[in-house]
């Protein structure tokens with residue numbers, strides 16, 4: 001293949017209108033005001049094609065989303081052929097290519113950077129039997145169709161890529177479909193190649209039904225009534241498709257969707273959704289709870305996060321966040337391992353970030369006796385730790401982003417145990433079904449929600465019992481707007497600041513004044529802000545504690 005130089009130049013001139021702004025490929029790709037993203041979309045499309053060429057033409061995913069951010073923002077991230085986040089060593093390329101286009105005074109400068117990258121990665125554009133394959137998806141934002149055109153403009157016309165456009169999907173659907181399409185290609189089933197949204201629904205509904213059949217759901221299991229706030233994002237329409245499936249077994253009056261106006265752009269994530277509920281620790285707009293037996297949950301704008309909550313008999317709000325979800329799964333799966341006599345053969349562990357409530361970490365270690373690891377914020381860090389350290393690696397950020405990774409050894413062990421005479425124990429079958437029910441590529445609000453429903457039903461736990469397993473330390477998360485967040489540099493999995501020099505010792509002196517106090521400060525990778533987290537024993541002192549830290553942060557810039 002030869003790059004059509006003239007065509008590339010023409011598209012570059014037409015598309016790359018935004019110049020001289022600096023972006024970085026942050027926690028979840030590029031993310032900023034949608035109006036400034038044309039150039040970055042253009043270069044990210046090219047990078048995805050190069051990534052696919054580097055990987056012998058496998059499907060590479062690209063998702064246009066700004067997830068929990070406000071409606072004016074948008075963003076883009078690249079997904080590896082196995083559904084994981086872009087290889088870390090390619091993130092700098094994403095930035096180099098974007099910056100080349102943003103700061104080039106003429107096309108040739110950008111082109112020279114592109115050629116440099118192609119040579120550096122030894123990408124053989126001439127390999128005639130390799131065509132790049134790209135899967136693209138977008139959330140419900142108004143700006144997405146235009147940005148999709150910027151993203152894909154060069155793919156077919158310059159690089160002869162085959163583009164599978166999924167239209168509006170959730171981020172986890174894009175991850176799942178990218179992975180499945182590649183698995184099918186590898187298995188050589190050309191009739192089935194290129195997975196679809198329908199495959200996603202069939203797979204997860206199938207896993208849910210299998211688990212429920214194992215327990216003879218109708219007679220022995222019941223799920224609490226569930227209200228789902230879909231943040232007026234893409235989760236609403238996609239969830240409705242799942243619930244409308246003829247194979248879906250939970251009675252329709254058991255589940256009610258609220259905040260499902262994905263066609264009204266300004267409502268996206270506005271006073272609703274997982275980020276709002278978690279950060280403000282209150283009910284989303286549009287929900288007036290009537291029964292303390294019901295369970296509620298909120299997705300974020302692209303449905304890759306979920307947090308649960310309920311109200312007690314005095315209608316007081318209780319949050320069941322990512323920490324509560326991971327502890328619920330850790331309790332449930334540890335028990336299943338024990339019942340299957342596999343607790344010594346398979347290692348279960350939980351991965352958290354600095355945002356995890358101190359009580360959750362203590363509960364996992366001291367009550368569940370499970371190992372806990374801490375990583376930096378960002379799914380890619382947690383995912384890696386879960387996949388490499390454990391056979392059942394449960395990872396959740398406190399904000400509700402997470403999943404469970406089951407190792408190859410786990411699958412082999414379960415299969416071999418199931419094949420033994422009398423091997424079909426309930427615990428083994430439960431473990432086997434659960435490993436399917438949880439999206440293996442990335443945190444997925446829909447799949448996590450199904451897994452929580454199933455777990456509560458099997459454990460016969462009401463929302464309140466789930467909550468009672470441990471009591472959160474009072475905690476607060478504050479966004480601090482500063483002139484330049486990049487000066488806030490951290491170490492020790494983001495728990496300590498290295499820069500601005502001297503700020504950490506001031507923070508430490510504040511922490512020392514509050515019993516069970518813990519606090520840290522880090523720059524967000526998705527918003528133009530610095531985040532301040534604080535927790536301590538005494539609720540009445542929390543605001544004062546947090547304000548003192550914020551005061552030092554503001555004084556340092």
Ligand code: G16
Nearest residue numbers: 027028067068378379524525526527
């Ligand atoms: C993204 C990342 C998450 C991260 C969140 C906030 O979530 O995927 O891992 O926790 O941003 O990150 P930060 O504190 O750096 O802004 P989402 O749901 O917005 O894609």
